[in-house]
Each structure stands twice: as structure tokens, then as C-alpha cells.
Amino acid sequence: MKVQGNRFWKTPWGKSALGMGCVLPLLTACGGGGDAAVVPPVVPPVTTSPLEVNTPFALSDFDSGDKPKIQRAGDGTLVVAYGDAPDNARLVYDVKAQVERPARDIFVKSCKPDPAAVPAKTCDLLTDWSTATNVSQSSAQSSINTEWRGTLAPGQLPFPGDIDKPNIKTSGPVMVLTWVSKYCPDGDLTTVGVQAPVQRAIRYLERDSRIIPFSCTWVARSINNGVAWSPAVQLSTGERDAIQDSSSGGFNTETRLGQVNISWQEDPQGLQLGEADGPGDGASGANAGKGTDIWYTSATVNLAVPATPADDFVLATPVRLTDNSTGFGLSGSVNPIFDGAGVNVDPDLIEKGQAGASRANIGMVGGTAIVAYEETKGSEGLDEGKFVRYHTFPFATPPATPEGKAGCVISNPLKNARRVRFLTQSPTDAGTGGIQIAIFWKEGIYDKGGPSDIVVRRGMGGLQASSMVPSVDAACATSDYTTAIGLSNLPGENISSRAPSLTVADNGLADGTETNFTENALAHRGVLRGGDLWIGYNYTPDLVRLWAQLDNYNFWLRKYSFAGGSGSWDLPKNVTNITDKRINVREPRIFGTPKSSATACPTGLPGDPTTTDATLCQNTNVIYLAWGTQENVSPFVPEGGSDLGIYITASIDGAQSLATPVRYSVAAGPLFQDDESAYESQVVTRPDGGRFYGVWNQADASVEVVPGVPRTVAEYASGSITSIVSP
Known part of the structure; x- marks a missing residue:
């Protein structure tokens, strides 16, 4: 291995990885062209x-x-939360990965850059970072015995308290960390003390008849920028299977008061396996059972009086946000649900329903909570698609009325909508009549995995459904299927249709999602700053050509600009431009800069006399884009395409132009004869945009932790834009 500059440079034969000089548009010259097995040693x-x-x-x-996951606190502290299996951790069965692997806990490390320190603390050395804090402390615990090895080893065994993944959000100095775990010791959260577990489990006939415990939701918080963490708090019991947790919040730096909200889904019939119809939906919670509800809780934060820690973070009792559970009495000839004693649960004790809600996203603007999710239509087999539903309410007062619990159907009720995301900003940042929320999702006539477009609504001058543009029916809050499919919602703006061929005169926004039924868009992401909205998505013009490796997925970006009471969309543009059809863009991340520091840059102007640190003044023109790459293989390949490497680029002119991308990870993946691959990056930046900090998963196929399970690490690297002065 050689070292060139500040990057590892491995020779391109044997175990190779591309150096910093190898950029994505030149993948063929970097070993991306021709037969992957005979790539010549090209420098x-x-x-x-x-x-x-x-x-x-x-x-x-x-x-x-x-x-x-990485967060950057307002004082500059970097905080990384990740899963990891301590030494000698016991094995568990991972339903999604379909492997037995060591049980994981959630760990947190932090580092605050300090250029004035001697030597300077850059966070670019492992020794700059704190020792790891084990926040979950559950992998060595167990709350249930099951036949989790199935036919491979009959008999009940303790199932360790494995975690799924960390999810972390920051509001001022407050950080909230949530996760779901197989460790659910408390069976009654309303009674003081730890009560007997009521955790259940599900048998997966397709997985060697293994009986796998349900998960429950947990939360921990920090009130000092992620340096110290509270003990974990259990939020659900495991009587229903929890997944897809998320949180949001707000904090007033002057009053030292804040609020937090948290959501997750619970399936009474256990986590359902996917049907291999779409990327990322296998055993992820996307395939929700009937009666699956979104649950919600909130917390008030009061740091105004340090001597009163009892009011620092006060959690409310969790409640159902949605109305899908219609009682008890699961029907059907096969009952795969078991209790902690290994006995089939009486079907009359299992919740049922007609619809299932999943993959909720949560936000908060001021004191208003926002929750959006996808939900099956509950049509008794007449329509297998999903609605996108939308709620707004005072954060501490979740809805109690039937209309409030139903949520507003904001998608086209006759089509299939899923994977909703949204971006928000305050009324002050939005301006009069401006964009307070942009909400967007995949939509088409097909069910899972079929071609679709990305459609958008904008909340102009407000967050309520009545502020949506294009508009939705005033009666959109209904749980009745017949009423729902008759709603007169105007179509959302179609921002992905015919992306390569649009013109100013023919912008495609009014296209039906089947105007071009061969194309597909997914992995939508965005940034909202004042009157500027950027939304991007992975796009391929033809799914059939994609599967034949005659086309691939690239990331396309489209901008909406609003000023003076009106706005318009630019034409979409391909911003990754991968020409090697063997390579797809995967897991794109687009993000802008955080707010200016209230103390170091109170006016937001770098040149103002009151500014003490110009790097902490927000530059809204800086936009970053990072993405992973993956081998493009037929959808019928069971294991899917191998992950490759991660790239990053940035713009300093509001995405009008983008810098030449650079490889962010040294790992390049098997297409480049590298045993190491990188995927699922998470990146943040400081307010001026001059420095960025990121983490990702990195796997080494040459080293196995246990048979069939490669060694993985949470990899970290920072970087800079040299055109922005960066100390």
C-alpha cells in the first residue's frame, strides 16, 4: 500500500482501491470498463x-x-452513534440479513474540533475521539427464550437483546437517540418498577421455522451536546413488534426550553417478511400486517434551571397516533405468534385490523408536530396499494378524534404511494406565503417494486393540509376506503417524469405517473432553504434496459424557486453522470448547511463586527451531495448487487454547478478487485460549508466475524472545500 497526500492509495491489482484522483465520471479509466475479472492495472x-x-x-x-449516524451539535461537537457487537457477544438471528451474527449494542463517541488546542484537535485522529459509551447495554441481556434456531437446534434458548440500528436527532444541546431492541424486560410501563415481560415472538417457516422475538422501542437522551447520556428508557413492551423509530424536536437557546417528539410502528402480527418486489423492503417494516399502528410520544425540555434535573426531559405516555387496530381476534388457520413460555398466543388476544401503517417520518416546526407515513388501503383485497397520510397537531396533544387519527390522504387515492419524506422550515425562514413544508413520495399504479415517479406537494404559507399546493380534498381525513378513493385531490407535481427529455415549454409536472411507464424513480432526498427547494432522486429511463445492464441509476436534481408570491421548477439534471452501466447510484444524501451560531455569528453575516467566528455563519449557497455505488445486477439475483464505494461533491452556488466528485471512501468494492466495500453514508457540515464530516458502513469480505458474516466497521472521515477559507 502506498500513501499519496492524505489518502491511502492501493495498487490497482490484487486488493485495490481508487485514490483521491479517481473521480466518478472517469470510472472506465479507473478500472470501471470492460470485464471486471480482467481489469488492467491502470494508474x-x-x-x-x-x-x-x-x-x-x-x-x-x-x-x-x-x-x-453522525450529528453536529451547535457548539461544533461531533457525535457518532453506531451499532457494534462487544467481544464475546452471543449470537442472534438477523431476519433481514438471514444470518446468525453477534448481538449488537448501541455505542456513542464524540469529538469537538479545537484548532486552538496544542496540538490542534481536528477529529481526524482516532485519539481525538472520546471512548465509546454503551448506551443500550442490552446485548448481554435477555428477556425471552424462544426456539430461535428453529430446526437447526430445537429447544428454547435465551435470545440476546440485539438492537436494530440507532436513530439520532439534535435540537440545540439536546440529542435524542432511539432504537428498537429484542430486550423488553418491562411488561407494564404504566406501573412503577419492572413488571413481568409480555414480549411475544413470531415463527418464520421460511427461515428454518425460527421463532424470533418481537422488538420494543427505547430512547436515551443527552442534554450536553452528546457528551453524556441518560439511562435508556423503554417505550413499548414487545407485545407488538416495533420498528421504524424516528424523532424530531426544537429548542430555544434564549429560554432554554424545548420539545421533542418520537414515533414508531408496532405490528401485532410480528415483523412481516418482504416479497422481494422492491429494494429495501424485506423485513424492514414496509410490509405491515393488518392492525399495524404508528405510536407517538413527546417530551418537554427545560434546561433553564440546572438545579432542577427532574424537568430536564419529561416524557409523556406513548399513545397510538393511528386507528388501524379494530380490536382482537386474529383469524386464519395458522397462528405463528408465541408468548414467552413458547405457547401459541390465543388468537382472541392478538389485535387485528383492516389496514397497516408503516415507515413514518416525523418533524416539528415551533410547537407543531408533523407525521407522515404510508398505509395500506384496507380494502379487503380489492386494492393492494397504499395511501400517504399526513398529520399536524400540537406536539403535546396528539389527535383523539376519528378524523385526527385517520390523517389526511394526500396522495392520489387511486394509485399506490409509498416512502413519504418531507422538509420543513419556520414561517420566518419561509417568508410570507413561502414554502413551510415540501412533502414528496413515490407514486404509480403498480404495487411494490413497480415503476413510479416522485410527486411533490408544497405547504405554502402553512403546515396544514389546507395549505397544500397542489391542493387536496378538504375531506381528506377519512379511514373509510370508499370515501378515500373518491377524494378529489389534485395530482401532485410530477418532478421525475421523462427527466432526460423535458423542455421549458414541456416541464412534465402535469404528467400522469404512467405517461412514461418504462421509467422509474426512487431514493428521493431534498434540501429546503428559504425560497429555494432542491429535490433529487435516483432515475432510470427504462427498467427493462436497467435489468439488462443497458442502463443504470443516476441521481437527478431539480430546483424550485419561490419569490414575490410565485415560483417555478427548473429542469431536472443528471448530477452523478455514471456512464458505466454496471454501476448504480445507491443511498444518495443531499444536505445543506446548518443555521448560524447565535453567539459566534448573531447577525448571520461573516463580515459583521459582532461576528467572532465566520466559519459559524451559515452559507445557504453550499449544497453537498454524497452517494454510494452498487453493482447493477438483474433483480432476480437473490443476494442483489455488491456495494462498491462512496463519493462526494458539493456546490457553492446553490447547485447551479457541482465540483468534480471525489471518492470519499478508500474502499472500492469487488468490481474493482477490492475486498472492502462502503455503503450508507451519513454526512454533516458546519455553517459556512467549508468542512464536512461523515461516517459510513465498511465491510471487508476477506475477514469473517463468524462464517458468512464479514467484518464491518463504522468508518469516519472529514474533508473540506478548499475554495472556502477553512481553518
Whole structure:
């Protein structure tokens, strides 16, 4: 291995990885063209880019680092949460990965850059970071015995308290960390003390008849920028299977008061397996059983009086946000649900329903909570698609009326809608009549995995459904299927249809989602800043050609600009431009800069006399884009395409132009004869945009933790835009 500049440079034969000079548009020259098995030892060409990446390193301590998330606190502290299996952790069965692997806990590390320190603390060395805090402390615990090895080893065994993944959000100095775990010791959260577990389990006939415990939801918080963490608090009991947790919040730096909200889904019939119809939906909670509800809780934060810790973070009792459970009495000839004693649960004790809600996203603007999710239509087999539903309410007062619990159907009720996301900003940032929320999702006539477009509504001058543009029916809050499919919602703006061929005169926004039924869009992401809205998505013009490796997925970006009471969409543009059809863009991340520091840059102007640190003044023109890459293979390949490497680029002019991309990870993946691959990046930046900090998963296929399970780490690297002055 050689070292060039501040990047590892491995030779391109044997175990190779592309160096910093190898950029994505030149993948063929970097070993991306021709037969992957006979790639010649071509030295990557040297190119210039204003982006520089420092040497990555493994931030996790063990060999099972998983799904790292990174936050940057207002004082500049970097906080990374990740899963990892401590040494000697017992095995569990991972339903989604279909492997037995060591049980994981959630760990947190932090680092605050300090250029004035001697030596300077950059967070670019592992020694700059704190020791890991085990926040979950559950992998060595067990709350249930099951036949989790199925036919491979009959008999009940303790199932360790494995975690799924960390989810972390920041509001001022407050950080909220949520996860779901197989450790559910308390069976009655309304009674003081730890009561006997009521956790259940589900048998998966397709997985060697293994009986796998349900999960429950947990939360921990920090009130000092992620440096110290509270003990974990159990939010659900495991009587229903929890997944897809998320949180949001707000904090007033002057009053030192804040609020937090948390959501997750619970399936009374257990986590359902996917049907291999779409990426990422297998055993992820997307395939929700009937009666699956979204649950909700909130917390008030009061840091105004340090001497009163009891009011620092006060959680409300969790409640059902949705109305899908219609009672008890599961019907059907096969009952796969078991209790902690290994006995089939009486069907009359299992909740039932007609619809199932899943994959909720949560937000907060001021004191208003926002929750959006996808929900099966509950049509008794007449319509297998989903609605997108939308709720707004005072954060501490979740809806109690039938209309409130139903939520507003904002998608086209006659089509299938899923994977809803939204972006929000305050009324002050939006301006009079401006964009307070942009909400967007996949929509088409097909069910899971079929072609679809990305459609958008904008909340102009408000957050309520009545503020949506294009508009939705005033009677959109209904749980009755017949009423719902008759709603007169105007079609959302179609921003992905015919992306390569649009013109100013023919912008495609009014296209039906089947105007071009061969194309597909997915992995939608966005940034909202004042009157500027950017939404991007992975796009392929033809799914059949994609599957034949005659086309691939690239990331396309489209901008909406609003000023003076009116706005318009630019034409979409391909911003990744991968020409090698063997490579798809995967897991794109687009993000802008955070708000200016109220103390270091009170006016938001770098040149103002009151500014003490210009790097903490927000530059709204800086937009970053990072993405993973993956082998493009037929959808019928059971294991899917292998992950490759991660790239990053940025713009300093509001995405009018983008810098030459650079490889963010050293890992390049098997297409480039590298045993190491990188995927699922998470990246943040400081207010001026001059520095960025990111983490990702990195796997090494040459090292197995247990048979069939590669060593994985949570990898970290920072970088900078050299055209922005960065100390």
C-alpha cells in the first residue's frame, strides 16, 4: 500500500482501491470498463477538485460496526452513534440479513474540533475521539427464550437483546437517540418498577421455522451536546413488534426550553417478511400486517434551571397516533405468534385490523408536530396499494378524534404511494406565503417494486393540509376506503417524469405517473432553504434496459424557486453522470448547511463586527451531495448487487454547478478487485460549508466475524472545500 497526500492509495491489482484522483465520471479509466475479472492495472489519472478528503479510519472498536449516524451539535461537537457487537457477544438471528451474527449494542463517541488546542484537535485522529459509551447495554441481556434456531437446534434458548440500528436527532444541546431492541424486560410501563415481560415472538417457516422475538422501542437522551447520556428508557413492551423509530424536536437557546417528539410502528402480527418486489423492503417494516399502528410520544425540555434535573426531559405516555387496530381476534388457520413460555398466543388476544401503517417520518416546526407515513388501503383485497397520510397537531396533544387519527390522504387515492419524506422550515425562514413544508413520495399504479415517479406537494404559507399546493380534498381525513378513493385531490407535481427529455415549454409536472411507464424513480432526498427547494432522486429511463445492464441509476436534481408570491421548477439534471452501466447510484444524501451560531455569528453575516467566528455563519449557497455505488445486477439475483464505494461533491452556488466528485471512501468494492466495500453514508457540515464530516458502513469480505458474516466497521472521515477559507 502506498500513501499519496492524505489518502491511502492501493495498487490497482490484487486488493485495490481508487485514490483521491479517481473521480466518478472517469470510472472506465479507473478500472470501471470492460470485464471486471480482467481489469488492467491502470494508474488512476490525477484530477483536480476543490474537495479534499482526509484519511478515513475505523471509529468503531469491534468487528461488527453497523449503521453509524453522525450529528453536529451547535457548539461544533461531533457525535457518532453506531451499532457494534462487544467481544464475546452471543449470537442472534438477523431476519433481514438471514444470518446468525453477534448481538449488537448501541455505542456513542464524540469529538469537538479545537484548532486552538496544542496540538490542534481536528477529529481526524482516532485519539481525538472520546471512548465509546454503551448506551443500550442490552446485548448481554435477555428477556425471552424462544426456539430461535428453529430446526437447526430445537429447544428454547435465551435470545440476546440485539438492537436494530440507532436513530439520532439534535435540537440545540439536546440529542435524542432511539432504537428498537429484542430486550423488553418491562411488561407494564404504566406501573412503577419492572413488571413481568409480555414480549411475544413470531415463527418464520421460511427461515428454518425460527421463532424470533418481537422488538420494543427505547430512547436515551443527552442534554450536553452528546457528551453524556441518560439511562435508556423503554417505550413499548414487545407485545407488538416495533420498528421504524424516528424523532424530531426544537429548542430555544434564549429560554432554554424545548420539545421533542418520537414515533414508531408496532405490528401485532410480528415483523412481516418482504416479497422481494422492491429494494429495501424485506423485513424492514414496509410490509405491515393488518392492525399495524404508528405510536407517538413527546417530551418537554427545560434546561433553564440546572438545579432542577427532574424537568430536564419529561416524557409523556406513548399513545397510538393511528386507528388501524379494530380490536382482537386474529383469524386464519395458522397462528405463528408465541408468548414467552413458547405457547401459541390465543388468537382472541392478538389485535387485528383492516389496514397497516408503516415507515413514518416525523418533524416539528415551533410547537407543531408533523407525521407522515404510508398505509395500506384496507380494502379487503380489492386494492393492494397504499395511501400517504399526513398529520399536524400540537406536539403535546396528539389527535383523539376519528378524523385526527385517520390523517389526511394526500396522495392520489387511486394509485399506490409509498416512502413519504418531507422538509420543513419556520414561517420566518419561509417568508410570507413561502414554502413551510415540501412533502414528496413515490407514486404509480403498480404495487411494490413497480415503476413510479416522485410527486411533490408544497405547504405554502402553512403546515396544514389546507395549505397544500397542489391542493387536496378538504375531506381528506377519512379511514373509510370508499370515501378515500373518491377524494378529489389534485395530482401532485410530477418532478421525475421523462427527466432526460423535458423542455421549458414541456416541464412534465402535469404528467400522469404512467405517461412514461418504462421509467422509474426512487431514493428521493431534498434540501429546503428559504425560497429555494432542491429535490433529487435516483432515475432510470427504462427498467427493462436497467435489468439488462443497458442502463443504470443516476441521481437527478431539480430546483424550485419561490419569490414575490410565485415560483417555478427548473429542469431536472443528471448530477452523478455514471456512464458505466454496471454501476448504480445507491443511498444518495443531499444536505445543506446548518443555521448560524447565535453567539459566534448573531447577525448571520461573516463580515459583521459582532461576528467572532465566520466559519459559524451559515452559507445557504453550499449544497453537498454524497452517494454510494452498487453493482447493477438483474433483480432476480437473490443476494442483489455488491456495494462498491462512496463519493462526494458539493456546490457553492446553490447547485447551479457541482465540483468534480471525489471518492470519499478508500474502499472500492469487488468490481474493482477490492475486498472492502462502503455503503450508507451519513454526512454533516458546519455553517459556512467549508468542512464536512461523515461516517459510513465498511465491510471487508476477506475477514469473517463468524462464517458468512464479514467484518464491518463504522468508518469516519472529514474533508473540506478548499475554495472556502477553512481553518
